[in-house]
Amino acid sequence: MRSEILRTLRNAGDSFVSGQTLCERAGVTRQAVWKNIAQLKANGFVIESVPNKGYKLVASPDALYPDDIKSRLADGSVCRKIESLEVTDSTNIRAKQLAEFGEEEGTLIIAEQQTAGKGRRGRQWESEPGTGIYMSLVLRPAINPVHVPCITLVTALAVAKAIKKTCGADALIKWPNDIVLGGKKICGILAEMSSEMNFVNYVVTGIGVNANNRHFPEEIEKTATSICLQTGRKTDRAQLAACIVNCFSQYYNKFKESKNLMPFIDEYDSLLANKDKEVRIFYGMEEDSGKTETGMAKGINKDGALVVNTKNGTEYIMSGEVSVRGLYGYV
Ligand code: BTN
Numbered sequence: 001m002r003s004e005i006l007r008t009l010r011n012a013g014d015s016f017v018s019g020q021t022l023c024e025r026a027g028v029t030r031q032a033v034w035k036n037i038a039q040l041k042a043n044g045f046v047i048e049s050v051p052n053k054g055y056k057l058v059a060s061p062d063a064l065y066p067d068d069i070k071s072r073l074a075d076g077s078v079c080r081k082i083e084s085l086e087v088t089d090s091t092n093i094r095a096k097q098l099a100e101f102g103e104e105e106g107t108l109i110i111a112e113q114q115t116a117g118k119g120r121r122g123r124q125w126e127s128e129p130g131t132g133i134y135m136s137l138v139l140r141p142a143i144n145p146v147h148v149p150c151i152t153l154v155t156a157l158a159v160a161k162a163i164k165k166t167c168g169a170d171a172l173i174k175w176p177n178d179i180v181l182g183g184k185k186i187c188g189i190l191a192e193m194s195s196e197m198n199f200v201n202y203v204v205t206g207i208g209v210n211a212n213n214r215h216f217p218e219e220i221e222k223t224a225t226s227i228c229l230q231t232g233r234k235t236d237r238a239q240l241a242a243c244i245v246n247c248f249s250q251y252y253n254k255f256k257e258s259k260n261l262m263p264f265i266d267e268y269d270s271l272l273a274n275k276d277k278e279v280r281i282f283y284g285m286e287e288d289s290g291k292t293e294t295g296m297a298k299g300i301n302k303d304g305a306l307v308v309n310t311k312n313g314t315e316y317i318m319s320g321e322v323s324v325r326g327l328y329g330y331v
Contacts, residue, residue, distance in 0.1 A: 001024045001027070001028055001032070001036065002026075002036050002039065002040065002067040002167065003067040003068075003070035003071040004025050004026040004027075004071070005022055005025070005026050005033065005036055005037070005040070006040065006045075006057070006067055006068060006071035007025075007071040007072070008021065008022060008025045008026070009022075009047065009055060009057035009082065010057055010071065010072075012056070012057075014056070015056070015152055016048075016050060016053040016054040016055060016056045017054045017055055017056070018053070018054035019033055019054055019151075021033075021053070021054070022054070022055065037049065037055060040067075043061065043065055044060075044061030044063060044064075044065075044224060045056040045057065045059070045061060045068075046059040046060075047074070060236075060238065062130070062234075062236075062237065063099070063112070063237075064084055064110050064111075064112060064133065064135075064215075064237055064238055064241060065084065065240070066083075066084040066110070067084040068238045068242075069082055069084075069110070069238050069241055069242045069245070070082055070110075072237075072238065072242035072243070072246075073242055073245060073246060074246045074249070075177050076137070076249060076250070076253065077245060077246060077249045078105065078106050078137070078245070078248065078249040078252055078253070079106050079107075079108045079109065079137070079249070080104065080105075080106030081106060081107045081108070082107075082108045083098075083107065083108070083109050083110070084110050084111070085109065085110070085111065085112070085134050086111070087111065087112065087113040087114070087115060087129070088109070088111045088114060088115070089114065089115050089116040090114050090116050090117055090118050090125075090206075091095055091109040091110065091111050091114065091134050091135055091136040091206060092118055092136045092190060092192060092204050092206040093116070093118070093299065094109045094111075094136070095107070095109045095136035095137070095138050095204040095206070096192065096194070096202075096204050098138060099138045099194070099201070099202040099204060100194070100314070102238065103138050103202075104138070104140065105138060105140040106137070106138065106139075106142075107137070107138040108135060108136070108137050108138075108245065109135060109136045109137075110133070110134065110135040110241060111134045111135070111139075112129055112130055112134075112170070113127055113128070113129035113130070113134075114127035114134050115127075117134060117208060118190055118206070119188055119190065119208075120177060120190055121323075125188060125190075125206050125208050126217060126220065126224075127208065128213055130214075131210075131211060131212040131213045131214075131226070132209055132210055132211055132213060132226075132237075133207065133208070133209040133211055133237050133239060133240060133241050133244075134206075134208050135206070135207055135209075135241060135244075136204050136205065136206040136207070137200065137204070137205050137207075137245070137248070138202060138203075138204055139151070139203040139204070139205060139252070140200070140201075140202050140203075140258055141200055141203060141255075142200075142256070143153070143200060143256070143259055144198060144200075144259075145193065145195040145196075145198070145199070145200050147259055147260065147303070148191065148193050148195070148200060148203055149162060149176070149191070149303075149304050149318065150255065150260065150261050150303065150304040151191050151203055151205055151252075151255070152176050152177050152191045152205070152304070153173075153175075153176055153261060153262070153264070153268060153300065154172075154248070154251045154252055154255050154261075154302045155175070155177075155189045155191065155205045155207060155248060156173045156176065156177060156178075156179060156189055156268075157247075157251050157264060157267065157268055157271070158247035158248035158250075158251050158252075159171070159179050159187050159189070159207060159209070159247075159248075160172065160173055160179055160245055160271050161247045162240060162243040162244040162246070162247045163179070163181075163186075163187075163227065163240070165194075166235070166236065166239050166240045166243045167227050167231055167233070167235055167240065167245070168231070169181055169227060169230060169231050171186065171187075171271075172271050172272065172273035172331075173268065173271045173272055173273060173298070174189050174273045174274060174298065174331055175272060175273075175274055175324060175331075176304065176305045176306070177189040177190070177191075179209075180330070181225060181227065181230045181271050181330055182225060182230045183329060183330060183331055184222075184223055184224055184225035184230075184330060185210075185223055185224050185225070186209065186210045186225055186226060186227055187207065187208060187209045188207075188208050189205065189206065189207055189208075190205075190206040190208075191203060191204065191205045192204050192206070192207070205248075206219040207244060209227070209240065209244075210224060210225065210226035210227065211226060211227050211228060211235040211237050211240060212226060212227070212228040212234055212235055212237070213226040213229070213329055214226070214228070214229065215255055222330075223330045226270050229241075251264065260302040260303060261300065261301075261303065262302040263303050265299065265300060265301070265302065268299075268300055269299040269300060270322075272299060273302070273331045274297040274306070274324065274326065274331065275297055275298070276296065276297065276298070277296070277297055277326055277331070278294060278295070278296055278297075278326070279294065279295060279296075279297045279306075279308060279324045279325065279326055280292055280293070280324070280325050280326075281292050281293045281294070281295065281308060281310075281315070281317060281322050281323075281324055282322055282323045282324075282325065283322050293310050293312075293315070294310065295308040295309050295310035295315065296308065296309045296312075297324070298314075301316060303316075303318070304318070304322060305317055305318050308324075
């Protein structure tokens with residue numbers, strides 16, 4: 001109900017909305033509207049109220065307030081429920097715990113801070129409070145487990161598109177799971193699954209966005225940046241988070257039908273930072289040990305593999321099997 005009030009106020013832009021209209025939209029009494037407006041103000045929303053005119057939303061807080069995100073979700077959104085946490089160890093861990101206990105598809109866990117944010121390959125994800133977006137979505141796709149890696153690429157597409165829509169920035173995808181801006185990383189994606197041989201129990205797709213960070217620890221400052229540092233503008237985190245979920249929903253609903261990435265190849269390749277660049281393929285878990293190969297990245301195929309032309313011919317690199325590093329610099 002509170003999200004309906006927020007949605008109505010936001011859609012009205014600079015105009016006032018009468019108490020009566022809010023009652024009708026939210027399906028509640030005048031008193032309930034008044035109480036909810038008071039609650040929203042207490043949560044940092046600036047709402048002007050003028051007798052005989054009604055209410056106007058003047059400003060929203062810099063917070064990942066669940067009703068705010070809900071109020072921005074589009075029809076057809078995969079998100080059914082939002083759990084918002086001030087601090088958690090990892091939104092992926094929380095989402096997996098819920099999924100183990102039968103949580104349905106569409107629950108979004110979002111946090112202001114993570115104390116044990118997880119990156120790929122056992123790495124840690126720097127999760128400074130109040131500057132980033134840390135969120136994980138519980139999914140239950142009726143697909144074969146072999147197609148689950150495609151969800152990382154679908155998520156990456158959604159993030160790149162949402163950054164373009166809300167921040168106007170041309171973010172690129174570093175296959176398979178990084179989003180880059182200005183040649184540095186602004187987002188990482190960690191999809192995890194629980195499955196049987198031919199059946200997916202659940203997938204959790206976790207997204208960490210460096211939105212408004214100003215500084216990074218020394219170990220990652222050469223490769224990490226934030227949207228704010230790159231664009232010079234502060235990111236509206238709630239707007240971006242909701243837009244990512246909306247974009248993801250569109251791609252994901254389509255993917256559940258196609259069960260492969262055929263419909264997305266052109267769009268993905270147009271955003272691929274590695275495209276027509278020389279890349280080094282690291283076979284095995286460690287990037288500094290084992291066999292490596294260089295080649296020219298040509299794009300992705302319908303299974304989400306990176307197509308690389310090497311001296312031995314065309315190789316199809318599956319996510320998870322190898323790591324791809326540009327020969328020169330991070331991308
Ligand atoms: C990577 O680039 O290595 C993947 C990073 C994924 C980070 C996000 S933040 C939200 C979610 N919760 C986690 O613990 N990790 C993912």
